[in-house]
Amino acid sequence: MATLSVVSVHSPVNRRALRQFLRNPAGLAGLFILLLTAAMAIVAPWLFPGDPLDMVASPLLAPFTDPAWPLGTDAMGRDLAAGIFHGARVSLLIGLGATLIGLLLGTLVGSLSGYFGGSVDYLLMRITTLFQTMPAFLLVIIILAISTPTVTLITLSIGATTWPTIARLVRAEFRTLRGSDFVLAARCQGFSSAHIIFREMLPNALPAIVVTSSVMVASAILMEAALSFLGLGDPNVVSWGFLIGSGREMLRTAWYLTAEPGVALVITLLGLNLLGDALNDAFNPRLSDQ
Numbered sequence: 001m002a003t004l005s006v007v008s009v010h011s012p013v014n015r016r017a018l019r020q021f022l023r024n025p026a027g028l029a030g031l032f033i034l035l036l037t038a039a040m041a042i043v044a045p046w047l048f049p050g051d052p053l054d055m056v057a058s059p060l061l062a063p064f065t066d067p068a069w070p071l072g073t074d075a076m077g078r079d080l081a082a083g084i085f086h087g088a089r090v091s092l093l094i095g096l097g098a099t100l101i102g103l104l105l106g107t108l109v110g111s112l113s114g115y116f117g118g119s120v121d122y123l124l125m126r127i128t129t130l131f132q133t134m135p136a137f138l139l140v141i142i143i144l145a146i147s148t149p150t151v152t153l154i155t156l157s158i159g160a161t162t163w164p165t166i167a168r169l170v171r172a173e174f175r176t177l178r179g180s181d182f183v184l185a186a187r188c189q190g191f192s193s194a195h196i197i198f199r200e201m202l203p204n205a206l207p208a209i210v211v212t213s214s215v216m217v218a219s220a221i222l223m224e225a226a227l228s229f230l231g232l233g234d235p236n237v238v239s240w241g242f243l244i245g246s247g248r249e250m251l252r253t254a255w256y257l258t259a260e261p262g263v264a265l266v267i268t269l270l271g272l273n274l275l276g277d278a279l280n281d282a283f284n285p286r287l288s289d290q
Contacts, residue, residue, distance in 0.1 A: 016282075017207070017282040017283050018282070020281060020282040021278055021279065021281075021282040024278040024281060024282070026274045026277065026278055027274060027275055027277070027278020027279070027281075027282070028278075029271070029274055030270070030271040030272065030273070030274030030275035030276075030277075030278060031271075031275055031278075032271075033267055033268065033270065033271025033274070034268070034271045034272065034275060037088050037092065037264075037267075037268050037271070038088075038092065040084075040085050040088040041085070041088040041089040041092050041093075043085070044082075044085035044086045044088065044089055047082075047085060048079065048081065048082035048085055048086065050082075052078065052079065052082040052083045052085075052086040052087075052238045053078060053236075053238060054078065055076055055077040055078055056069075056073070056077060056078065056079050056082075057069050057073045057077050057079065058073065058077055059073060059074070059075050059076060059077045060072075060073065060074070060075055060250075060254055061073040062254075062256065063080075063256050063260070069081065071084065071256070071260055072256055072257075072260075074243075074246060074247065074254075074257055075246075075247075075250065075254070075257075080243070080256070080257070080260055080261075082238075083238045083242075083243050083261070084240070084243070084260060084261055084264050086237075086238050087238050087239045087240040087242070087243060087261060087264070088240075088264070088268075090151065090224075090234075090237050090238065090239040090240075091221045091224060091225070091239055091240055091265070091268070092221075093151065093155070094151060094154055094155050094158065094220060094221065094224045094239075095217045095218070095220040095221040095224070096217060097155040097159065098154075098155050098156075098158035098159040098162060098216075098220040098224075099159070099162070099213055099216040099217045099220055100159070101155065101156065101158075101159025101160065101163070102158075102159045102160075102162035102163040102165075102166055102216055102220075103163075103166055103209065103213060103216070104163075105159070105160070105163035105166075105167070106162075106163035106164065106165065106166030106167040106169075106170060107166060107167075107170050107202070107209065109124050109127075109128060109163065109167040109170075109171075110166065110167040110168065110169065110170025110171040110172075110173075110174065111170055111171075111174055111197050111198075111201070111202060111205075112124060112197075113125060113128075113167070113171045113174075114170060114171040114172070114173065114174025114175045114177075114178065115174050115178055115193065115196070115197050115201065116193075117175075117178075121171070124167075125171070128164045128167050128168065129164075131161070131163075131164045132164045134161075136158075136161035136162060136223075137223060137226070139157075139161050140154075140157045140158055140161055140223065140227065141227070141230075141232060143157045144157060144227065144232045145232070149227075149232050149233055149234050149235070150234050150236075151234045151237060154224060154227065154233065154234065158220050158223055158224065159220075162216055162219065162220065165212065165216070166209065166212055166216070169208055169209070169212055170205055170208075170209065173201075173204070173205035173208055174197075174201055174205065177201045177204055177205065178201070180204075182200060183196060183200060183201060186200050207279075207283035208283070210279060210283070211276060211279045211280045211283060214272050214273070214275050214276035214279060215272070215273075215276050217272055218269050218272040218273060218276070221265070221268065221269065221272075222265075222269060224239060224241060225239065225240050225241030225244065225265055226241060227241065228240075228241030228242040228244075228245060229241045229242075229244055229245040229248075230245070231245065240261040240262075240264055240265045241261075241265075243257070243258075243260075243261035244258045244261050244262055244265070247261075
């Protein structure tokens with residue numbers, strides 16, 4: 001009965017949220033931008049086979065001067081179009097991977113803290129506060145500075161510093177839900193705490209988690225770009241931050257070296273923010289369904 005009550009409550013909400021999202025032009029634009037970025041990442045190995053770090057043409061070819069290299073080349077003669085397409089793969093991989101790690105850690109900590117309360121809540125929130133008092137970007141820099149930066153390490157480092165936000169959000173949702181009728185019904189039927197947490201309460205907290213996820217992906221992508229700009233990225237792969245950092249010394253003479261990957265980064269972050277705002281509006285229960 002408890003599970004049926006959850007489904008009956010949330011099926012109309014999900015349908016309303018979908019209708020609300022489909023009526024939001026900004027949200028659809030953000031979704032289109034993200035699908036376009038994902039398509040760039042998928043087709044990169046076919047459109048630009050080989051290593052994007054290879055020197056393939058004369059250095060500093062301006063954009064649209066040679067059809068073979070439409071976006072030009074950098075100071076080392078590397079194809080910028082190949083770098084931007086392959087950079088989409090790295091940015092999305094790190095952004096999604098770090099967000100997944102942060103969601104798993106944050107959801108686990110927040111759900112246990114919000115469900116059990118008491119000493120469990122106190123201990124987990126003190127740990128969460130400890131991580132929040134340390135600047136996330138500085139902590140990631142320290143981790144990468146004492147080791148060899150790789151895509152895997154960067155993803156793990158960013159994910160390990162972004163979970164406190166989702167932990168507090170999930171905790172607040174669980175504290176609100178633990179006194180609900182369907183939770184009390186599940187306890188009366190003898191369901192275990194694990195069943196109640198992951199089968200009954202967590203689905204009710206998913207809308208807030210989904211909305212926050214888009215912001216976490218954008219933050220992870222931006223943090224990776226900043227790390228690569230500072231020279232703390234993986235030297236064996238091309239990312240948008242790496243391209244921006246490589247061209248900063250020739251900003252006046254070859255502006256396109258930083259402008260092209262910068263535009264790709266800004267548009268992707270814009271798409272994520274538009275999508276996040278649209279999801280927030282769609283799942284907002286205060287909005288009336290027109």
